Amino acid sequence: MAGPQRVAIIGGGISGLATAYFLHASRPAPEVVLLEAGGRLGGKVLTREVAGHRVDTGPDGFLLRTPGMRALIDSLGLRPALVTPASAGAYLWSRSSLRRLPAGAQFGLPHRIRPLLESRLLSPAGLLRAAGDLVLPATALPDDPTVAELVRARFGDQVLDRLVDPLLGGIHAGRADRLSARSTVPDIEGLARESRSLHLALRRRANGASSGPAFATLETGMSGLVDALAATLDDVRLGTAAIAVEPLAHGYRVHLDPGGPLDVDAVVLAVPAPAAARLLAPLAPDAAVALDEIPYADVASVVLAYPQQAVRRPLDGTGFLVPPAEGRLIVGCTWLPAKWSHLADPSVVLIRCSVGRHGDTRWTVFDDQELVARVHRELAPALELSAPPLHSHVQRWPHGLPQYTVGHSGRLGRIDTALRALPGIHLTGAAYRGVGVAACVADAERTASVLIDSGRVRTSGQTTSGQA
Numbered sequence: 001m002a003g004p005q006r007v008a009i010i011g012g013g014i015s016g017l018a019t020a021y022f023l024h025a026s027r028p029a030p031e032v033v034l035l036e037a038g039g040r041l042g043g044k045v046l047t048r049e050v051a052g053h054r055v056d057t058g059p060d061g062f063l064l065r066t067p068g069m070r071a072l073i074d075s076l077g078l079r080p081a082l083v084t085p086a087s088a089g090a091y092l093w094s095r096s097s098l099r100r101l102p103a104g105a106q107f108g109l110p111h112r113i114r115p116l117l118e119s120r121l122l123s124p125a126g127l128l129r130a131a132g133d134l135v136l137p138a139t140a141l142p143d144d145p146t147v148a149e150l151v152r153a154r155f156g157d158q159v160l161d162r163l164v165d166p167l168l169g170g171i172h173a174g175r176a177d178r179l180s181a182r183s184t185v186p187d188i189e190g191l192a193r194e195s196r197s198l199h200l201a202l203r204r205r206a207n208g209a210s211s212g213p214a215f216a217t218l219e220t221g222m223s224g225l226v227d228a229l230a231a232t233l234d235d236v237r238l239g240t241a242a243i244a245v246e247p248l249a250h251g252y253r254v255h256l257d258p259g260g261p262l263d264v265d266a267v268v269l270a271v272p273a274p275a276a277a278r279l280l281a282p283l284a285p286d287a288a289v290a291l292d293e294i295p296y297a298d299v300a301s302v303v304l305a306y307p308q309q310a311v312r313r314p315l316d317g318t319g320f321l322v323p324p325a326e327g328r329l330i331v332g333c334t335w336l337p338a339k340w341s342h343l344a345d346p347s348v349v350l351i352r353c354s355v356g357r358h359g360d361t362r363w364t365v366f367d368d369q370e371l372v373a374r375v376h377r378e379l380a381p382a383l384e385l386s387a388p389p390l391h392s393h394v395q396r397w398p399h400g401l402p403q404y405t406v407g408h409s410g411r412l413g414r415i416d417t418a419l420r421a422l423p424g425i426h427l428t429g430a431a432y433r434g435v436g437v438a439a440c441v442a443d444a445e446r447t448a449s450v451l452i453d454s455g456r457v458r459t460s461g462q463t464t465s466g467q468a
């Protein structure tokens with residue numbers, strides 16, 4: 001049976017754009033209409049001009065090692081624009097100083113001993129406990145352990161508090177004692193279940209890992225990816241919100257604001273979970289309830305441009321992370337010219353700080369000016385700053401990062417079950433199977449191929465995991 005003739009994609013973030021791209025590239029291609037409520041495409045992907053440079057205030061890069069992301073970059077002709085990090089290594093702001101994070105760690109978990117010893121991040125007792133992973137019997141993990149439960153059982157509290165929790169803050173704006181290991185770091189959870197020693201399993205995996213940079217950005221900033229995807233599409237409607245989805249005998253009617261209704265064979269919801277919940281509430285109330293249970297962290301990016309001579313500390317790494325126990329507003333700080341060579345400038349130093357993590361909304365009460373002042377005050381001792389910033393830019397991201405807390409996979413299961421009654425409705429996006437840009441692209445490709453291959457859009461159920 002032929003696939004859908006006309007598909008509405010609701011949401012013009014990277015997930016909606018990539019789904020539209022993959023559908024458009026399929027043969028025979030359905031007619032694709034991309035609906036975006038806002039006045040621009042990209043969603044959380046946003047490049048702004050700060051002090052004459054194109055600076056990302058959402059994601060500032062993506063995982064390059066995933067095959068789907070590499071293929072997308074190549075097929076969009078973006079390989080010449082790729083920029084890989086200019087420096088390696090980062091710091092931790094802990095007990096009033098910057099301490100080098102040990103090399104040879106995956107997700108903060110050590111797979112090489114010597115850099116961990118040399119970092120002096122752990123006390124002798126903490127090191128001894130971390131080494132316990134080598135001799136302790138296999139851990140009996142609960143069905144859906146938190147990241148904290150998994151890490152503490154193998155390596156103890158100090159690895160958790162000083163290495164893993166800060167990293168979870170930097171990447172997910174999340175907390176180890178809330179995030180599900182199975183959903184947030186499935187590969188590490190898998191290794192922990194299969195192997196007695198997680199350290200040895202990580203070491204084996206690191207030895208077999210492909211070389212080459214894992215992370216990259218574009219010299220145009222990440223909006224270059226948005227522009228390249230958008231250039232392949234025919235029907236993109238900005239400033240057009242989907243306000244309701246009504247089932248028809250065959251397909252769906254999407255009600256728009258502004259604009260008349262749009263009749264389609266299939267609908268892809270590529271919007272954040274709360275927006276998907278609102279659209280699905282009348283059609284699939286159980287799915288809407290599960291979607292509303294997915295929590296989000298409110299975060300902001302604060303970009304500061306300092307005069308070159310005001311930054312006295314050498315920027316010999318990509319930046320630093322801050323453990324929650326420090327009580328700071330700053331969760332992570334990127335030294336942009338050190339990380340991305342195209343942002344180096346002889347007159348200004350661009351620094352990007354992230355504030356906000358799940359459960360910490362202190363920053364939301366400050367206006368932009370106050371937020372900049374507080375972030376500057378926290379940065380001053382770390383970077384030995386002698387002057388305030390020349391320019392600043394604050395980008396607030398309410399509901400910025402979805403949290404895969406314990407029970408996440410159960411919630412996805414409930415959404416799948418509820419959507420079986422709505423053939424042709426699909427969900428994709430950061431809220432489900434991976435938060436990062438590369439994971440969103442992978443999920444978009446999977447969603448597009450389920451839609452195209454199945455040919456069952458009008459006759460049988462499609463699920464969030466792609467199984468009927």
Ligand SMILES: Cc1cc2nc3c(=O)[nH]c(=O)nc-3n(C[C@H](O)[C@H](O)[C@H](O)COP(=O)(O)OP(=O)(O)OC[C@H]3O[C@@H](n4cnc5c(N)ncnc54)[C@H](O)[C@@H]3O)c2cc1C
Binds near residue numbers: 272
């Ligand atoms: C500060 C920050 C830093 C990050 N850093 C990184 C990083 O370095 N690397 C990385 O890989 N990932 C990073 N991420 C994560 C990644 O950027 C996001 O998870 C991803 O971009 C989300 O894409 P999305 O398309 O799923 O959702 P979104 O970007 O949220 O897009 C959803 C779109 O749907 C639209 N919409 C909502 N409701 C409607 C409606 N009713 N009708 C029509 N349109 C609607 C919205 O306007 C929006 O444009 C970061 C995220 C943030 C916030």
